[in-house]
Amino acid sequence: MSHAPDHGRDHWPRRLVAVTPVLPILIVSALVLFDLIGGSGMTWVPLLATCPALAATTCGPRCVVLVGLLAVALSVVLGVRGGAPGTELAIALAALTVVTLACGLTSVLRGRRERVLAAVRSVAEAAQHALLQPIPATVGPFRVAVRYSAAAAEARIGGDLYALVSTPYGVRLIVGDVRGKGLPAVGTAALVLGVFREAAHDEPDLLAVVARIERSLARNLGSDDFVTAVVAGYPGEGQLEVVNCGHAPPLLVRDSVVVPVDPDRPAPPLGLRTLSGETPTLQVLPFADGDQLLLYTDGVTEARNHAREFYPLAEGLARHTSDEPTRTVTALHDELLAHVGGRLHDDAALLLLHKPKAAGAPVPRSPSTTARMDCCSPQIG
Template sequence: MSQAADHGPDHWPRQWVAALPILPLLPILIVSVIVLIDVIGGSGMTWLPLLAAAPALSATTNAPRGVLSVGVLTAAVGAVLGIRDGAARSDLAVVLAALLAVTLAGCLASALRGRRERVLAAVRSVAEAAQHALLQPVPATVGPFRVAVRYSAAAAEARIGGDLYALVSTPYGVRMIVGDVRGKGLPAVGTAALVLGVFREAAHDEPDLLAVVARIERSLARNLDSDDFVTAVVAGYPRAGRMEVVNCGHAPPLLVRDGDVVPVEPDRPTPPLGLRTLSGETPVLQVLPFADGDQLLLYTDGVTEARDHAREFYPLAEGLARHACDEPARTVTALHDELLAHVGGRLHDDAALLLLRIPAAEAPVTASPAGADPDRVGTRSP
């Protein structure tokens, strides 16, 4: 599949992710350091209370059984070191009692953490199913196109957000939509689901792309509040060489042709979906020549409005010019990785990238049969 979604550790700084595997070993490291200090320095009871850090830290990574094992280990080490250093029985009893209390508290904390993790895993599995129902996976090839999609939700636990995309093959050619719902959270997800449902239905029913947009507009007018809207680009490829684009207040797609990246600015500004009744403006159908080897990138503002530490926006057009190649999946992956590097590892808004390309035509090579006219070799009759 050409679709990828990014969540969880993908948003964390790389050095944090690299450190995760060693966290369960830290309690043992703490015990070893304290033993070493006591053996070398002969410090008596001075460092023994710090043994309690081992079961406390173990509760953050281990199950209750692991916390109990670490607690038993620290109690045994504390008792051996206390007796070796000639500690008073009362002082040693206080240290062992503290270790016991921290171990029991750690076991409880570990059990509660495990329960929360199981609940979160169940919620995430439901969100994963909702994502696949809402943002259906896009195959690597749709009609004449090679396609790649990359979607990142700003809230990693949510899995889905207010950005939307779809690409379907219909009796009227391949049609696609990329959009961004105003707002965040469950209301934005509900609006995105509404838009995608209407688009998928209308894309198969309506011969005219403007009629598809009108269907979405009418549905939103019935279901949205007056201050809600959706910016979107709806595009279609009804026949070879012709790309139709309807831009409803969205960021302009980027056309890649012969190594140049050109934004497809709308001929006339059109308001977002859901606001037509307020503005009175109607969408405009823009027709582009789209030949073999051309590429079109549709995206949401979570990409172009991503800022680095200097508050500079991510230069998407420049990045696309650097990374454009014959494989859309490789191009989109490179753009996504560069975007995450630009923002320092974590996006603060949902971001979607959809890139499609028609492979360059290759002339067929056939052997010339005996007696055949050489001028007709390699051609096909209509």
């Protein structure tokens, strides 16, 4: 109960600053000071019209009208004090009145647009939570951290996708990137995630999950559309299964050493299998206590700085690796933004999977990989 009054006292000064037309008041004060010093009469009066115009950029219509009335009153004082002709003073007051009314209307329209934008943002946030469902910090034996940034800041969502679910067949996850941008890319991402979440619970074989997604995309995508993705699963045997469909290789961290998990045989992106005739492979990685796996989209590795240099993700991960996935991912994201100068030009997603080290755990094996060919027929799933 005692925190509510404190909360109000902490924030009312900031609210007062937000609605106070500081710049117009400073301009008015400067003009009055110049007139008092120089006695210039009507010389500075036209500049008072800037006061309601500036107030309209940040304040509501009531505040704009008050600033306009203040400017009109000061115009009368300055004109009378300087002995200005009545006609000249009347013209100046009429101009100030018209400018004030126009700025008040502008403020009303700006307020309406801001309310519409706020409503659109709330819808975008709801869509983001429905599409990219929040991932808990702990899933099964793993600690997880996710960071996602859409290139269109107002949209909040884009063509990158991720999901992590706990199933009867262990923890399964996907990170992918839809070709293209805008609403079509968002629709494709929603399709992929919906099929993945359903198939991950139904299919005991990870390659069958990928096959389900492939068939769904083949029915719904155009000939030029596709999705790159990495689908991974942890069946609970100290091993991690990885299927890479034309996506950037995940980064395996073991004993502070970063190793890219390159596919043994390149596979086409999802949606293009019928054109290439190639099928993905299933890689099996030893994944012991203390190991980490970073999955990401090309918006991270293809981010360029002013010198047109790509962001070195593997080096950044080696610098920032810690036992706290959230700290690692946050540090990577902050460094990425600093690399590009504060604004990303493509959607970017980071998902870090960490298996905490247990007391007395054996020394993990080297990060070698083995592969199993796709044994699934097209009819599976």
